[in-house]
Amino acid sequence: MISALGPTRPPVPHMMETSAQNIVAGMKKHGVRRLVSATGAGVRQTEDQPKFIDHFIGFLLNLLAKDVVLDSAANVKVIQESDLDWTVVRFPRLVDGEHTGRYQVGYVSNPSCYLPKEVDATSEHKKRNFDFKTFGSDGMNRFR
Numbered sequence: 001m002i003s004a005l006g007p008t009r010p011p012v013p014h015m016m017e018t019s020a021q022n023i024v025a026g027m028k029k030h031g032v033r034r035l036v037s038a039t040g041a042g043v044r045q046t047e048d049q050p051k052f053i054d055h056f057i058g059f060l061l062n063l064l065a066k067d068v069v070l071d072s073a074a075n076v077k078v079i080q081e082s083d084l085d086w087t088v089v090r091f092p093r094l095v096d097g098e099h100t101g102r103y104q105v106g107y108v109s110n111p112s113c114y115l116p117k118e119v120d121a122t123s124e125h126k127k128r129n130f131d132f133k134t135f136g137s138d139g140m141n142r143f144r
Helices: 015-029 052-080 123-129
Strands: 034-039 085-090
Touching (some): 015 034, 052 085
């Protein structure tokens, strides 16, 4: 199962958390074990090593869209606490522009986690071409 759900405008309270609960319940009911879900950069992980600019952006996100950040974090928590095999992918900065052929995969400002990939880097193709096999077993990924 692939979930690319995201917050709406105007935000619907607890929409992401409720969606995750319903997706997990439906997957269990129908015997589906594998979930890949997308979230935004505002959902921090312990392996992140944010720099000043990352803290500043996080401050702005929490100031301007705190309910969305909290709901997205609750969405990830529901998935992480499930007994499913899952991967959560954060898309912190999607940009439109010329194809560069590269992007980084890893935790925020944690170069030890970056895995270079050669893929189409335009926004509309970035999600579709993401290679989930590049992930190891860590806080945003669980395989059984």
